[in-house]
Amino acid sequence: MSLAAMAPILTGVLAAAAFVWWELRCDDPALDLRIFRSPRFNAVVIAGAASNMVQGGSMMMVTFYLVVVRTQSTWAFTLLLIPATLLSAVAALCAGRAAARYGNCAVIVAGLAVLAVSLLARLSFEIDTPISVVGAVIALTTLGGAIVQTPQATVMMSSAPINLGGVVSAVKASVGGTFYGLGSAFFSTFGILLFIDDAGPKLAGTGISARQAGDILGASGASPGGAGLDPERTRQVLSVASSSMLDAANTLNLMMTVIPLAAIAVALLLFRRERDASSACC
Template structure:
């Protein structure tokens, strides 16, 4: 019986050397450790925002805007440099990229832990974003170069499960640390983990790079960085100002889109492009990156406000809030590594569309949450969300990565993560703006009894209203503030669910069914000798 042929949409890659193949699972473990701290630390911050907003010595006394920039400075640098860092990893070596990124991330973490002001925290978070930008795409690129094609879906499933697990256990870790140590411990905990990861990486992870990178496309790299930074900055400003029509928001957004358009046009004409835009002509590739952007748009927006719902409305501690996300973590751990089995049986289209529908259902459930929703209902909703995510991320990541040859794995990983980050930033900004606008409209009429000097501040957010109420002894504002937030959360939840539903339609329309599923294993190809790719 003849061996199956490789998928026509995916280039055939050289085989993995035997010495590397034997230690592939140990390498994946090191990659997961590196990935865990980068993703986990960002999710830790979601439960620490209330503590950091507290006056010294408990916190830094950060304002709402400063808290947003503590999150967004990381996002801005991370998203802006992802594509460039992926290209540099392909050219100069993914192991070098990982080591450099971890060192910078560890240094930024130590500096952030001992920040003396909100401004310092924002700056040090940007340093962490720089390190993370080199770590994240390199982990997936190395994975693609140590696993054979037929094992890549399983490895990517574990990788994607690690991302979801880190997002979920970050709040739990943050809650434990905040209950026993000062707020800076959520950053300082990264340092010993980074040191362990560096030692294991130097020992186990093989170097890999594009063997024929050609001339470096300096203009293309520069345009990609400038365009992404402008676009993400404008998105963040829009969320911060709760308006996308102000010049300070419109100008960077439109400028970013213009620069990215120029980047695409330039790449189409370049004889040594940083990005081969022809990949986007493949419906599977385009649908996969769109699905990633849409699901993180919906999910990150809800993640941002759910911390305030659990802690400020429900009164849970940071640790309790984190523990409520355990069902999401467990679903990721159980289902993400096994998603490939569902794809093999039902096809990527059915599995991903069902996953997006489950995410939409979970997000829509927030529209029915109130101040007395039973804990078991919330846990069930998080379980549904985690299960849906576990059946989206591995198949779409496989679709993206197996479209490109191994030597371009860094670029492919960077595309995957760039769309995820831009989608997430848009979600926080746009859905955050919806939440803020509805809340302000709801609470405005209840602030008439307050002194005129504090009305504007009190109407900015739930936390601001509760802080003013506590300071002035206006306890009668607490219940209306909670209700206004719940009303705003319900509107935002419907918007999030709608975005996830659009994602379900996109993947149902363009991802392949079982018969045309990408990633047909190339088992027939003989393994290369150990020296073949040294």
């Protein structure tokens, strides 16, 4: 990775470290870091980060699949997202009732498990997979995210003093937005790199290198012939390297599956630590 690409990342890391250093020493901090002393608070923050990262990455990938691999309009993704969004609203309401009955930890673990299943289901995608199946998998992803969100908000608000309610709300929104964006950026970058690695032999003889193909795919946000693209070269890439794109997507889906599974393990550990601490106090 070039220095130019690393510079913004390093700047962000240093800025975050400086912010934490200042907040720990400030008499009136903008973000009271005492809220992170609660294991259950940290558990749901991590679960929310994992959920948003998976959703950001998976939504980017399914858009890539529909628009680039299947050469469909972006409207296809929009139309598939409408019922998925409605389903997620219902799931969020049901998650609240389930949390009251079975506990917040159980519901968060269930939501993360649904996200993991939705990622594994994407391994079945082919160029001609029925659009109804694609829509069902998108709905499963949004369902998992919605299940996580409700108990996450409940635990975060109940874990902090009343006077820190605004801070907690800001943390939830910041974590969600940041990791959703990171998921999209991280997996789009790795998707192109994986495609370049796999597509070289398949593009031999076309006059297009794997890196040029990656540049075409990285620039394309629309169907072949979109603004700024050579339609003929784009069609060549799509016709020759469809299998490479699907292979890259499958690898990324497997990579992303690790995220909710790891978050499940961390959530179980931290919730158990909270219970043990409460038992010791009693």
